[in-house]
Amino acid sequence: MENIFFELKNIHIQFLDKDILSIPHLTVHQFDRIGIVGKNGAGKSTLVKLIAGELHPRQGNVTVHTDFYYFEQTNLALSDQDIDVALQHKLHAVDPHSGGELTRQKLAQAFSHYYEALLLDEPTTHLDKEGIRFLQDQLRYYYGALLLISHDRLLLDEVVTTIWEVDDGKITVYSGNYSDYEAQKELEKQQQQEAYEKYNKEKAHLEKAAADKMKKAEKITQANNMSKKETRAKANRMFETKSKGTSQKAVHRAAKAIEKRIEQLEPVEQVKKAVPIQFHQAKTLELYNRFPIMMQNLTLTQHEKTLLKQARLHIGLHDKIALTGPNGSGKSTLLQAILLGHESIEISPKVKIGFFTQLAYEKLPDETVWHFLKSRSDYSDPFIRSVLHHMQFEHTGLQKQLSALSGGERIRLLLASFS
Numbered sequence: 001m002e003n004i005f006f007e008l009k010n011i012h013i014q015f016l017d018k019d020i021l022s023i024p025h026l027t028v029h030q031f032d033r034i035g036i037v038g039k040n041g042a043g044k045s046t047l048v049k050l051i052a053g054e055l056h057p058r059q060g061n062v063t064v065h066t067d068f069y070y071f072e073q074t075n076l077a078l079s080d081q082d083i084d085v086a087l088q089h090k091l092h093a094v095d096p097h098s099g100g101e102l103t104r105q106k107l108a109q110a111f112s113h114y115y116e117a118l119l120l121d122e123p124t125t126h127l128d129k130e131g132i133r134f135l136q137d138q139l140r141y142y143y144g145a146l147l148l149i150s151h152d153r154l155l156l157d158e159v160v161t162t163i164w165e166v167d168d169g170k171i172t173v174y175s176g177n178y179s180d181y182e183a184q185k186e187l188e189k190q191q192q193q194e195a196y197e198k199y200n201k202e203k204a205h206l207e208k209a210a211a212d213k214m215k216k217a218e219k220i221t222q223a224n225n226m227s228k229k230e231t232r233a234k235a236n237r238m239f240e241t242k243s244k245g246t247s248q249k250a251v252h253r254a255a256k257a258i259e260k261r262i263e264q265l266e267p268v269e270q271v272k273k274a275v276p277i278q279f280h281q282a283k284t285l286e287l288y289n290r291f292p293i294m295m296q297n298l299t300l301t302q303h304e305k306t307l308l309k310q311a312r313l314h315i316g317l318h319d320k321i322a323l324t325g326p327n328g329s330g331k332s333t334l335l336q337a338i339l340l341g342h343e344s345i346e347i348s349p350k351v352k353i354g355f356f357t358q359l360a361y362e363k364l365p366d367e368t369v370w371h372f373l374k375s376r377s378d379y380s381d382p383f384i385r386s387v388l389h390h391m392q393f394e395h396t397g398l399q400k401q402l403s404a405l406s407g408g409e410r411i412r413l414l415l416a417s418f419s
């Protein structure tokens with residue numbers, strides 16, 4: 001029997017009266033390779049924080065029987081564990097500045113020493129292709145217990161053999177990699193849809209039958225009333241009236257029985273559809289300039305390294321541009337230059353720039369979600385509330401401190417602040 005490395009028992013976690021996690025029993029064994037998936041804010045990081053001992057449950061307990069490395073999602077600062085200098089060099093992670101370089105530095109630390117367990121929370125967020133490949137290779141040949149939170153399905157497919165799905169406070173275990181999990185989910189969805197249709201059909205059928213019976217009972221009552229009147233005239237129809245009374249009761253009983261059957265039907269919920277995020281865009285001033293941003297002769301350097309040399313680049317109206325390149329090649333620096341209005345960049349005066357910085361979500365000010373947006377816009381309260389609603393912040397979410405938000409929620413909030 002493989003050793004148990006982590007064990008969770010009777011855990012209940014609540015934040016602001018909302019149930020986040022409820023775990024009767026869950027274990028991680030020596031050779032487990034687990035991918036943790038779920039929506040933003042589902043509780044994935046909370047689960048791993050619990051296991052890593054960063055969060056102590058008020059109810060239930062967690063036992064740890066191993067040493068491990070914990071890669072945190074929203075904090076790229078290094079922990080005080082040792083770091084192998086050769087590996088650091090291999091990963092170009094000496095003197096790191098960019099998000100990708102900081103991540104590489106942390107990965108160098110994670111693989112500098114053999115840990116029996118690795119808890120990795122979204123390690124690929126800032127990595128370029130080469131960085132992801134490095135991580136993939138390391139994990140492929142890693143033989144300790146692996147807990148990996150990731151939205152990168154290819155990585156999950158490569159390195160895990162079990163999926164833990166966090167949804168609605170519960171954890172469901174699926175064996176296989178991400179594709180197996182997806183196939184299983186698709187099947188579940190189909191089965192639920194079929195069961196839902198069957199339930200609806202049966203319910204409608206029974207409801208109709210009950211209504212028919214009721215109608216029949218009604219008819220008998222009417223006929224009865226009629227015949228009562230007639231009875232006064234013709235005293236010899238007593239027998240018939242009596243028999244009608246009895247059959248009316250029988251029909252009534254039958255209708256009631258059908259209603260009972262409807263109540264006993266096991267209700268099946270419809271398959272929940274994911275609500276897409278809508279960017280609530282205010283009507284900005286119309287731009288007429290065909291090239292609102294133009295760069296001539298743009299040279300960018302950073303720490304004595306030339307990142308761009310006399311570049312000539314134009315950003316056209318309605319352009320949607322992806323900026324790609326290895327970690328540390330200067331992508332963020334270029335965006336910074338546009339934002340700060342570098343002397344070689346001409347920006348049409350009407351341009352309004354929304355800016356999302358790579359590491360902005362790591363260190364957020366100490367305020368609530370509501371205050372954050374309110375203090376950064378001139379919009380009315382109802383408008384701000386509607387923007388937040390579109391970004392899937394529920395009512396209680398507004399009073400939350402920014403530091404409490406999950407990684408994905410932070411990004412949603414920063415995006416909402418551009419509206």
Ligand SMILES: Nc1ncnc2c1ncn2[C@@H]1O[C@H](COP(=O)(O)OP(=O)(O)OP(=O)(O)O)[C@@H](O)[C@H]1O
Binds near residue numbers: 042
């Ligand atoms: N200290 C806290 N106070 C209040 N709410 C909190 C606190 N910590 C976490 N939460 C909330 O608990 C929920 C789960 O957070 P968690 O970070 O575990 O989500 P996640 O599944 O990792 O999401 P993501 O994919 O965005 O990283 C979120 O709604 C978050 O805002």
Ligand SMILES: [Mg+2]
Binds near residue numbers: 044045046407408
């Ligand atoms: Mg998270």
